[in-house]
Amino acid sequence: MHFITALLGVYRAEIGLLILACMFVAFVRERYSPTVIAVVGACAYGIFGMLNEKAMFSVFSNSAPLTVGAMFVLSGALVRTGVIGRVADLIMTRAERHPRIALAEVALGALLLSAFLNNTPVVVLLIPIMFKLAQATGYPVKKLLIPMNVIAVLGGCLTLVGTSTNLVVAGIAAEQGMDRFGIFDISLYGAAGAAAGIVALLCLSFLLPSDPPSIAGEDGGAVQDYLTELVVPQDSDDIGREIGALGLFGRSVQLLGLKRGGDIRRQELDAEELRSGDHLIVRADGAAIMTLRESGRFELGVAADSRTSAQDGTVVEAMIAPSHPSIGERLMDIPFLHALRVRIIGIHRARHLPGPDLAETRVRGADRLLVAGGDDAMRALRDNPHLIGVDISRTRAFRPRKAWIAIAAMAGAVLLSAFDVVGIGLAAVIAVGLILVTRCIDPEEAWGAIDGDTLILIFAMLAVGLALEQAGSVALMVGWITPLMQVAPVWTLVFIVYFASLILSELLSNNAVAALLTPITIALAHQLGVDPRPLVIALMIGASACFATPIGYQTNALVYAAGDYRFADFVRIGVPINIVVGLAVCSALVLLG
Numbered sequence: 001m002h003f004i005t006a007l008l009g010v011y012r013a014e015i016g017l018l019i020l021a022c023m024f025v026a027f028v029r030e031r032y033s034p035t036v037i038a039v040v041g042a043c044a045y046g047i048f049g050m051l052n053e054k055a056m057f058s059v060f061s062n063s064a065p066l067t068v069g070a071m072f073v074l075s076g077a078l079v080r081t082g083v084i085g086r087v088a089d090l091i092m093t094r095a096e097r098h099p100r101i102a103l104a105e106v107a108l109g110a111l112l113l114s115a116f117l118n119n120t121p122v123v124v125l126l127i128p129i130m131f132k133l134a135q136a137t138g139y140p141v142k143k144l145l146i147p148m149n150v151i152a153v154l155g156g157c158l159t160l161v162g163t164s165t166n167l168v169v170a171g172i173a174a175e176q177g178m179d180r181f182g183i184f185d186i187s188l189y190g191a192a193g194a195a196a197g198i199v200a201l202l203c204l205s206f207l208l209p210s211d212p213p214s215i216a217g218e219d220g221g222a223v224q225d226y227l228t229e230l231v232v233p234q235d236s237d238d239i240g241r242e243i244g245a246l247g248l249f250g251r252s253v254q255l256l257g258l259k260r261g262g263d264i265r266r267q268e269l270d271a272e273e274l275r276s277g278d279h280l281i282v283r284a285d286g287a288a289i290m291t292l293r294e295s296g297r298f299e300l301g302v303a304a305d306s307r308t309s310a311q312d313g314t315v316v317e318a319m320i321a322p323s324h325p326s327i328g329e330r331l332m333d334i335p336f337l338h339a340l341r342v343r344i345i346g347i348h349r350a351r352h353l354p355g356p357d358l359a360e361t362r363v364r365g366a367d368r369l370l371v372a373g374g375d376d377a378m379r380a381l382r383d384n385p386h387l388i389g390v391d392i393s394r395t396r397a398f399r400p401r402k403a404w405i406a407i408a409a410m411a412g413a414v415l416l417s418a419f420d421v422v423g424i425g426l427a428a429v430i431a432v433g434l435i436l437v438t439r440c441i442d443p444e445e446a447w448g449a450i451d452g453d454t455l456i457l458i459f460a461m462l463a464v465g466l467a468l469e470q471a472g473s474v475a476l477m478v479g480w481i482t483p484l485m486q487v488a489p490v491w492t493l494v495f496i497v498y499f500a501s502l503i504l505s506e507l508l509s510n511n512a513v514a515a516l517l518t519p520i521t522i523a524l525a526h527q528l529g530v531d532p533r534p535l536v537i538a539l540m541i542g543a544s545a546c547f548a549t550p551i552g553y554q555t556n557a558l559v560y561a562a563g564d565y566r567f568a569d570f571v572r573i574g575v576p577i578n579i580v581v582g583l584a585v586c587s588a589l590v591l592l593g
Contacts, residue, residue, distance in 0.1 A: 012471050013472035013475070014473075014476070016050055016471035017468075017476065019044050019045060020041075020464070020468065020473065022041075023037055023038070023041040027512070035453050035456050035460065038460035038464065039456065039460045041464050042056065042461075042463040042467070045464065045467035046467075050467045050470060050471040051463060051467040051470065055466055055467075055470060056463050056466075058466070059459050059466060060459065062171050062172070062175065062462055063171050063174075065168070065171075065458040065459055065462075066425060066429070067161075067167050067171070067425040068168070068455065068458065069450045069455055070425070070428035070431070070432045071117075071118060072118060072449050072450045072451055073432045073441070073446045073447075073449050073450060074409060074410050074413065074431055074435065075118045075449065076446060076448075076449025077406040077435040077441045078117070078406050078407070078410065079449075080396065080399060080445060081399045081400060081405075082287075082291070082399070082400045083403045083406060083407060085252055085287070085288075091109065091129055099137040103133060103144070106126065106129065110122060110155060111151050111152070111154065111194060112155065113152075113155065114151075114154075114156045114162060115156065115158040115161075115162045116159060116162070116410065116414055118163075118164070119152050119155075119162075119163060119554070119555050122155075123148070123149055123555040123559065126152070127559065130144045130145050130148050140209075140210040141563060142208060142209045142211065142569075143209075145559040145562060145563040146559060146573060147205070148559070149547075149555050150577060151194075151197070151201075152555060153544060153553055153555060154190070154193060154197045154545060156544060157190035157544055158186075158187050158190040158191060158194065159183050159184060159186070159187060159190070159414075160181050160183045160417075161183060161414070161417075161424055163510075163544045164454060164458070164510075164511060165511055165514045165540065166540045166544070168462075168511050168515055168518075169543070172462070172514075172518040173522065173532075176518075176522045178533065179533075182417070183414060183417040186541065188588065188592060189537055189541065189585050189588045189589055189592075192587070192588035193581040193584050193585040195584070196580050196581055196583070196584030197545075197580065199580075200576060200577050200580040201577065204573060204576055204577070207573045207576075208573055209565070209566070224285065224286060224368075225284065226285070226286065226346030226368075226370060227256075227282075227346065227347050227348075227353055227357075227358055227361065228282055228284055228289055228345055228358060229259070229279045229281055229282070229300070229301060229358045229359075230248075230279070230280040231277070231278070231279055231299040231300070232275065232277060232278045232298060233276070233298070233299055234277070236276065236297070236298075238274050239274055239276055240273055240274065241273065242271055242272065242273055243258070243270055244271065248282075248292075252284060252288035253282055253283075253288045253292075254284070255281075256281045256283055257281040257356075258272060258278060258279070258280060258281070259279035259280075260275065260277075260278050260279075264356060280298070281358070284346070286370070287396065287398055289370060290397035290398075291397040293310050293311060293372070293397065294311075294397040296311060300345040300372075301343050301345035301358060301370075301372070302331070302332055302343065303342065303344070304332075308341050308342065308373075309372075310372045312343075312372065312374060313372060313374040313377070314373070314375075314378060315345065315370055315371065316370075316381060316391060317369070317390070317391060317392075318369050318371060318387040318388070318389065318390040319366060319367070319369075319387065319388040319389050320363055320364065320365055320366065320367040320369070320386070320387065320388075321385070321386045321387060321388050322365035322366070323385075324363065324365065324386040324387075326363045327364065327365060328362055328363065328364075329362065330360055330362065331358060331359060331360070331361045331362075332359040336380070336384060336387075340377040340380055341377055343373065344358070344371055345371070345372050346369070347367055347370075348368040348369075349366075349367050378390075399439070399441075402439065402440045405434070405435065405438045405440050406435055406440045406441075409432075409435050412427070412430075412431060412434075413428045413431040432446070454511065458511050461511060461512045462515050464515065464516065465515045468519070469519050475523065490528075490530055491590045493524075493525075493535060494535060494586045494590055495582075495586045497517075497521055497539055497542065498538040498541070498542040498585065498586050499542065500517070501513055501538070501543045502542040502543070502545070502578060504517070504543075505542070505543045505546045505553075506546050506548050510543045510544055510553060513543050514543045517539055518536065518539060521535050521536060522536065538585065541585050542582065542585075545582070545585075546574075546578070547570065547573070547574035548570060548574030548575045548578050549570055549574065550567060
């Protein structure tokens with residue numbers, strides 16, 4: 001025991017680096033998730049006495065992860081109030097008229113949105129749009145998805161709140177005694193990288209694959225659409241209005257036909273005037289269906305008893321079991337529809353939209369139903385052996401009337417920080433309080449919008465970085481590197497820090513790399529007697545602008561799956577873009593920093 005204690009006392013810094021090396025190997029091997037590795041690594045430092053209890057829990061006072069969590073909630077509020085969906089509708093309407101101009105507008109929109117919103121929801125939103133734009137323009141979708149992702153990531157490098165990595169680095173830098181970063185302090189250098197990256201994309205587009213993805217469908221599997229019907233009530237204010245003037249249809253709700261009496265019309269419906277009892281056959285995503293249900297403007301779906309309303313009770317999701325006796329029969333004849341007071345308000349079928357209308361749809365195994373009804377009916381559905389996974393639908397209606405509040409809250413947080421009234425962390429928390437008290441988003445949805453895995457990873461890596469500093473490992477590494485740096489020109493430090501963080505981030509978690517390298521970079525700058533600020537900015541952007549592997553950035557993995565790319569596709573286009581963006585950012589830092 002005394003020998004181990006003595007060993008830890010003499011070789012404390014070296015043992016700290018050994019633990020770090022083991023973590024690096026575990027990150028690369030990917031046997032466990034990065035979060036698990038980071039937590040276990042932090043525990044290892046605690047076990048070996050390099051991180052005491054007080055120091056370990058001190059990382060929870062760091063404002064960076066809390067700011068990241070607040071930005072997740074604000075992004076979730078924009079989704080919940082329908083702002084993001086409305087923007088998508090406008091893009092698709094524009095694309096129908098001027099598809100090529102729409103591509104440029106989408107690129108600009110992705111760049112600007114990603115500067116203030118988390119990249120992940122932006123890319124998730126844009127994936128189905130890029131599939132539709134590919135159809136409208138005739139461009140192969142594989143030539144659109146990677147560029148869209150690159151632009152979104154570069155947009156995140158334009159402001160301090162654009163990525164969680166920026167906030168992590170800024171938070172650690174503030175703890176190390178550096179002046180606080182403003183929201184636009186990195187914008188000039190990020191803009192240089194974004195401009196260079198976009199030019200590189202235009203020049204190197206021939207390196208992108210053009211073969212179609214093997215995934216069926218037109219959206220990469222990102223959207224779950226339902227077939228439903230909107231029934232015009234007898235006392236509806238819409239009676240006599242032209243269908244095209246209803247303002248209902250866009251990306252989320254698509255008109256497929258008009259059922260009047262026993263006839264279904266599919267063509268030239270915009271000028272048709274609505275009558276009482278008309279059925280509008282539509283394709284809509286789950287959120288749009290729930291929004292239409294809450295509005296009460298139409299009756300939704302089909303029911304055996306016309307007095308059963310879709311607005312009554314709750315909505316559950318249920319999957320048709322392969323053993324269901326109604327397989328092959330009309331949905332209108334499914335037994336529970338006649339035995340219970342329920343209303344089927346939508347049916348989803350993987351990779352295919354059923355039809356010709358809701359009532360006449362032939363039931364298949366694995367069809368998913370949205371069913372509205374009272375508590376007794378819901379209990380009966382859960383007891384039905386021919387229905388699988390009956391549970392309350394997690395899809396929520398949009399709250400469009402509160403959209404202006406969500407926009408104002410996000411804009412207010414940005415402006416308060418930009419004019420240095422308060423820090424971005426406090427501004428974001430105040431904005432979260434505003435959207436919660438005005439019910440732009442419910443508390444459970446707000447907390448669900450937070451990526452807990454990301455926050456735990458950040459906290460754990462902050463603990464690892466603190467342990468390396470307390471163990472003397474940071475000082476040891478700086479001592480090794482300093483003699484090499486002393487003979488190099490000062491301007492090369494920016495390039496070294498940038499490309500070191502870039503290479504590591506292509507293999508490891510961006511936030512993990514940021515948390516590890518920030519204290520080392522600052523200590524190195526102090527040791528060499530140079531301003532650490534340009535080096536820290538180089539680290540911020542270098543740890544995010546990673547395009548050469550599908551695991552280099554979290555959104556890379558999204559388009560990798562959606563576009564059915566090969567690993568080599570990312571390497572082929574990503575390596576030259578990494579180099580071009582890196583040279584542009586570092587040159588701007590050297591010349592202007």
